[in-house]
Amino acid sequence: MLPEIELDQQSFEEILEDAKNQIARVYPRWTNYNEADPGITFLELFSWLKEMQQYHLDQIGEKNERKFLKLLGIVPQSVQPAEALLHISNVEKDRILQNREQFFADTIPFETTQTEQLIQARPMLLRTRCGKVQQELNLFGMEQGAEFRFLPFGTEPCVGNEFLIGFDSPLPAHHSFKLYFRIFNDYQVQRNAITDEDKFYPLARLRWEYWTFFGWKQANVVADGSHQFLQNGFVELELKEPMLQDEQGVFWLRVVLEQSWYEVPTLITGIYTNMLQVVQCNTLADHQDFVVDGSPRVSVSLQHRLCDDVKFFQKQQGGYKRIPSEKITKLPQQNGMLLAELELDEEVTQIRTLYQNGRYAADLKVAVGNGFPKQSYQVNIENILGDRLQVMVEEPDGAWYCWQQVMDFDASLPESRHYCFEESSGRLLFGDGEHGMAPTGAIYLVQAVTSEGIDGNVKQHQISKGLVDLPKTRMTNYWVATGGKQAESLQECFLRARVCLRRSQRAVTYQDYEQQVKKAAGLMIQNCRCVPSAKLNGAENHREENTVNIVVQPFSNGKREKLNEAYRQNLYALLDRCRLMGTKVRVLSPEYVGISIFAEIRIRPYYHNADRMIQETVQEFFNTAKWVFGDPVQYSTLYGVIDRLECVLSVDSLAIDAKGANINRNRSGDVLLPPNGLVYLNSVQYNLFDGE
Numbered sequence: 001m002l003p004e005i006e007l008d009q010q011s012f013e014e015i016l017e018d019a020k021n022q023i024a025r026v027y028p029r030w031t032n033y034n035e036a037d038p039g040i041t042f043l044e045l046f047s048w049l050k051e052m053q054q055y056h057l058d059q060i061g062e063k064n065e066r067k068f069l070k071l072l073g074i075v076p077q078s079v080q081p082a083e084a085l086l087h088i089s090n091v092e093k094d095r096i097l098q099n100r101e102q103f104f105a106d107t108i109p110f111e112t113t114q115t116e117q118l119i120q121a122r123p124m125l126l127r128t129r130c131g132k133v134q135q136e137l138n139l140f141g142m143e144q145g146a147e148f149r150f151l152p153f154g155t156e157p158c159v160g161n162e163f164l165i166g167f168d169s170p171l172p173a174h175h176s177f178k179l180y181f182r183i184f185n186d187y188q189v190q191r192n193a194i195t196d197e198d199k200f201y202p203l204a205r206l207r208w209e210y211w212t213f214f215g216w217k218q219a220n221v222v223a224d225g226s227h228q229f230l231q232n233g234f235v236e237l238e239l240k241e242p243m244l245q246d247e248q249g250v251f252w253l254r255v256v257l258e259q260s261w262y263e264v265p266t267l268i269t270g271i272y273t274n275m276l277q278v279v280q281c282n283t284l285a286d287h288q289d290f291v292v293d294g295s296p297r298v299s300v301s302l303q304h305r306l307c308d309d310v311k312f313f314q315k316q317q318g319g320y321k322r323i324p325s326e327k328i329t330k331l332p333q334q335n336g337m338l339l340a341e342l343e344l345d346e347e348v349t350q351i352r353t354l355y356q357n358g359r360y361a362a363d364l365k366v367a368v369g370n371g372f373p374k375q376s377y378q379v380n381i382e383n384i385l386g387d388r389l390q391v392m393v394e395e396p397d398g399a400w401y402c403w404q405q406v407m408d409f410d411a412s413l414p415e416s417r418h419y420c421f422e423e424s425s426g427r428l429l430f431g432d433g434e435h436g437m438a439p440t441g442a443i444y445l446v447q448a449v450t451s452e453g454i455d456g457n458v459k460q461h462q463i464s465k466g467l468v469d470l471p472k473t474r475m476t477n478y479w480v481a482t483g484g485k486q487a488e489s490l491q492e493c494f495l496r497a498r499v500c501l502r503r504s505q506r507a508v509t510y511q512d513y514e515q516q517v518k519k520a521a522g523l524m525i526q527n528c529r530c531v532p533s534a535k536l537n538g539a540e541n542h543r544e545e546n547t548v549n550i551v552v553q554p555f556s557n558g559k560r561e562k563l564n565e566a567y568r569q570n571l572y573a574l575l576d577r578c579r580l581m582g583t584k585v586r587v588l589s590p591e592y593v594g595i596s597i598f599a600e601i602r603i604r605p606y607y608h609n610a611d612r613m614i615q616e617t618v619q620e621f622f623n624t625a626k627w628v629f630g631d632p633v634q635y636s637t638l639y640g641v642i643d644r645l646e647c648v649l650s651v652d653s654l655a656i657d658a659k660g661a662n663i664n665r666n667r668s669g670d671v672l673l674p675p676n677g678l679v680y681l682n683s684v685q686y687n688l689f690d691g692e
Contacts, residue, residue, distance in 0.1 A: 209256065322400070414433060595681055
């Protein structure tokens with residue numbers, strides 16, 4: 001560890017006394033050291049100045065602290081908006097919701113993040129076909145939002161099993177829609193979450209189909225956020241043909257299991273149509289870019305809540321030129337959206353639409369740059385999100401140019417259009433002409449979003465109204481909104497930096513490998529342990545130098561499962577990203593060893609439940625979830641576990657038999673397991689006698 005250097009080591013009195021002690025050596029004729037002497041007054045003044053300089057040199061300012069965090073690759077987090085799931089029920093007809101459509105929990109706004117398709121259809125019947133076995137669940141009489149439990153592929157998911165969802169009306173064709181699935185995950189070992197950044201090898205392969213006039217047709221799966229029913233998420237589908245109802249008037253969607261590596265049977269607790277993912281924010285300005293092919297006339301769909309106040313720009317030579325109003329024609333569409341037809345200049349390859357909330361037009365124009373260095377302007381909008389802020393400047397040539405937000409101007413060149421935003425004070429900062437260009441012209445916020453931060457974490461059933469007209473519908477959030485946070489202070493950021501530095505991102509030690517495996521995305525890891533190559537029996541290829549062997553036990557809800565192909569693919573992909581170069585990794589399955597026990601036990605009088613107490617104790621002793629790989633089964637330990645019970649007077653005899661590969665015994669008869677061995681209780685036989 002580097003030594004902590006203290007620069008402010010002397011007090012004012014010590015500095016002054018040291019200066020007085022040097023007078024006799026520098027000027028011996030000076031003998032008046034009283035405070036009334038003018039020379040002593042000067043010494044006091046300079047001593048005070050030195051003490052102040054030392055104090056400030058010993059301090060680390062906020063600017064320096066931010067530089068240190070930047071060197072670590074960590075920046076303070078800005079305000080984080082809350083997220084929620086909003087369900088809209090009783091939709092009378094299919095329709096499209098615009099991007100940034102607003103809903104409210106009292107006065108707190110929530111917005112959609114993209115255009116959403118609302119559909120009239122809702123699930124009314126669930127059915128599973130596992131060979132000749134068929135089960136069914138009727139959802140028609142259930143209350144909206146009520147949870148249930150349904151095994152889509154049965155208790156033993158097998159290839160060919162079918163899961164059918166019946167709807168009361170047809171799902172829309174030629175336009176994608178979403179279904180939201182809730183998946184049970186309250187097991188003894190919970191499944192690790194899967195994010196968009198994870199490279200996950202699926203544990204199952206599903207085929208989605210729908211019933212048409214020509215029979216079953218395969219649906220196009222646009223996205224599957226549930227990852228084949230492993231976690232809560234949206235499944236986005238697209239149908240190419242209209243659906244056809246059966247004799248009972250039900251429109252069927254079918255899921256066929258084509259490949260299964262499920263470690264536990266997946267369990268669905270909820271299926272929802274018209275479930276929207278909303279974010280607690282209020283968009284005041286936004287923009288959207290469209291790539292065009294150079295045609296003189298193009299059409300642009302305006303699917304945004306703020307489309308009534310929109311400006312159009314065409315990109316030319318790095319800047320954006322405003323398209324005159326006489327070259328713009330707006331046409332209403334059947335789905336409630338607007339279509340804008342634009343006449344463009346020659347060789348235009350990109351169009352930008354700028355949406356603005358008219359009530360904030362004056363605040364969105366921040367200032368007019370004067371070209372002087374180090375300009376600073378106050379943004380008159382409260383609770384604005386710094387990481388969502390974007391700026392354009394209308395420069396003297398009449399073109400609008402995009403400016404880039406940076407943390408500081410250290411790497412900025414004189415021609416760099418860079419700016420900084422201080423979220424705590426709400427100020428825009430610009431460069432000095434040497435590090436960052438100084439703006440000249442009107443400065444606009446082309447993306448501005450506000451959020452309440454932690455106050456957006458509203459409780460369930462609080463989001464109940466919206467700006468869009470949806471007659472006879474009911475909307476609510478069945479679960480609390482989460483994720484809302486206030487801006488992170490520097491102290492909190494340093495605490496987070498310490499945690500990040502302690503967290504292992506690379507696997508070097510055995511402990512690092514075990515930690516990486518336990519948090520593998522999408523998997524349920526019961527236990528894992530690294531085993532030295534020297535302890536492994538068998539082939540010599542296990543004894544290669546610089547090889548890490550890790551034994552992994554998947555959770556299987558009481559079964560003795562070994563690693564399947566999907567688990568191996570995911571584990572090898574994970575460890576390959578974090579291992580050191582030149583290190584080989586081998587993932588091994590557990591070697592299960594069955595233990596059979598015979599015991600003659602003498603019990604104390606008046607214990608009528610002695611057999612149950614003994615049985616539960618022995619079963620807990622051989623609990624596979626708590627057993628350490630390779631630990632021996634010792635007579636003395638098992639004898640002591642039974643003998644310590646209150647109901648036991650004595651253990652007259654105890655025999656342990658083992659069944660499995662690579663088993664040895666020592667002189668005491670203890671069962672020695674291989675390094676990747678795990679025990680399970682195969683059979684038990686007790687002879688109980690009443691004690692005298």
